[in-house]
Amino acid sequence: MDASVQQIPYSSLTVDHTLPVPDMKPSLVKLCKDLFKKWSNLDESHFFAERVSGGITNLLLKVSVKEQNGNTVHVTVRLYGPNTEYVINRERELQAIHYLSAAGFGAKLLGVFGNGMVQSFIHARTLEPVDLRKPKLAAEIAKQLKRFHQVEIPGSKEPQLWIDIFKFYERASTLAFDDLDKQKKYETISFKEVHTELINLKDLTGRLNAPVVFSHNDLLSGNLMLNDDEDKLYIIDFEYGSYSYRGFDIGNHFNEYAGYDCDYTLYPNKDEQYHFFRNYLQPETPDKVSEKDLKLLYVETSCYMLASHLYWALWALIQAKMSPIDFDYLGYFFLRYNEYKKQKETCLSWAESYLSGPRPKPKPKPKPE
Incomplete structure (x- = not known):
């Protein structure tokens, strides 16, 4: 894989996409802390999650994090649908995201985990x-x-x-x-x-x-x-x-x-x-x-x-x-x-x-x- 893609934070953790969003929250908090060390000391009350959309392949979640300085940061967590590797080349996708993001397309890739990715949140x-x-x-x-x-x-x-x-x-x-x-x-x-x-x-x-x-x-x-x-x-x-x-x-x-x-x-x-x-x-x-x-x-x-x-x-x-x-x-x-x-x-x-x-x-x- 391209070296620039390998520099993206990676976590082996997974999130169970079948759970209701409130029940997913502990896993999402753990994931965010694992991927982004600046949030590792925040307790669960600083994290908020809501469903943005779910197509017929993926589930999109908006995770909002209230940081110590009072600022709130929003990220998008995309959970891959199960068995989608049968129809999607994830390595090809990750490489493409890096170059397309640099050209101004889509959301910025922030992290990759066991069954999904974290991207910047688009206000649209x-x-x-x-x-x-x-x-x-x-x-x-x-x-x-x-x-x-x-x-x-x-x-x-x-x-x-x-x-x-x-x-x-x-x-x-x-x-x-x-x-x-x-x-x-x-x-x-x-x-x-x-x-x-x-x-x-x-x-x-x-x-x-x-x-x-x-x-x-x-x-x-x-x-x-x-x-x-x-x-x-x-x-x-x-x-x-x-x-x-x-x-x-x-x-x-x-x-x-x-x-x-x-x-x-x-x-x-x-x-x-x-x-x-x-x-x-x-x-x-x-x-x-x-x-x-x-x-x-x-x-x-x-x-x-x-x-x-x-x-x-x-x-x-x-x-x-x-x-x-x-x-x-x-x-x-x-x-x-x-x-x-x-x-x-x-x-x-x-x-x-x-x-x-x-x-x-x-x-x-x-x-x-």
Whole structure:
């Protein structure tokens, strides 16, 4: 691991995420004292804990510490969901956080422990899916995402998308459920069909030559925060981050307009997408983006939007087996896979039409004087 990451305080302690927050408090106090020696002499009355949010992967807690000088410091404690190592590369995440934080993204990493991390507290509200389609906010997300994609993370630049998807496929296609109803539902899935879809989509997207960037890969509303007073947007939580394709990060974000309920009538229309693309491609002069560049990104995003459905559909099957969180992951697989099948023909025909169309002619070399 990168030396700068190794300098972050580490504790082997764990916190039981299944407990109510008041019952977690003794463990949280012990953890904070172990990680941050300046708090080691404070008694429990100086510590306050509350739940901030809990997605379908992690639990976020706000811990406030009243120091001896009377100042109150706030930190965020993020507890990993159990068995998330099946779908998340934690070492990759920790390395990325260091460089992304230095570039001004997310919260600062303060400490790492047995089943989570401690970060600086961001004074902002978490966005809702309905916020994503607001034009001003969509433009700001696009500009921030462009800047995010320009951050250099050391190590291999090999895109991980298809490596991760096929890894998910291997795990998702060999599950067995104790619950008979779940098992019956699971057995209705044709993994042979899914595999064929993966191969075909991988081949098609490969022909698009999409730029490879360090991608967030999970840019849902819950991973965006806004300080309304300062009008400042924060991109947070990089646990799925990796080098991947530009179009995947954008297409995946557009899928998240639908929220966990998967209401895909909320997917951005072409005008809304072009508004986002303009601010992404040329943040300073969005009105100067060429029609050709908009069309290319539209096709690229539409194809990788399909890949996003397959990625999270397979992820959901693994979570259905591994996660104790009360969420219908198995149902989520079908919502994502069915939407993939619904959109496939349209998106693939756009791509084929674009790829078979006239290619730009090389510019003639200038004649010698």
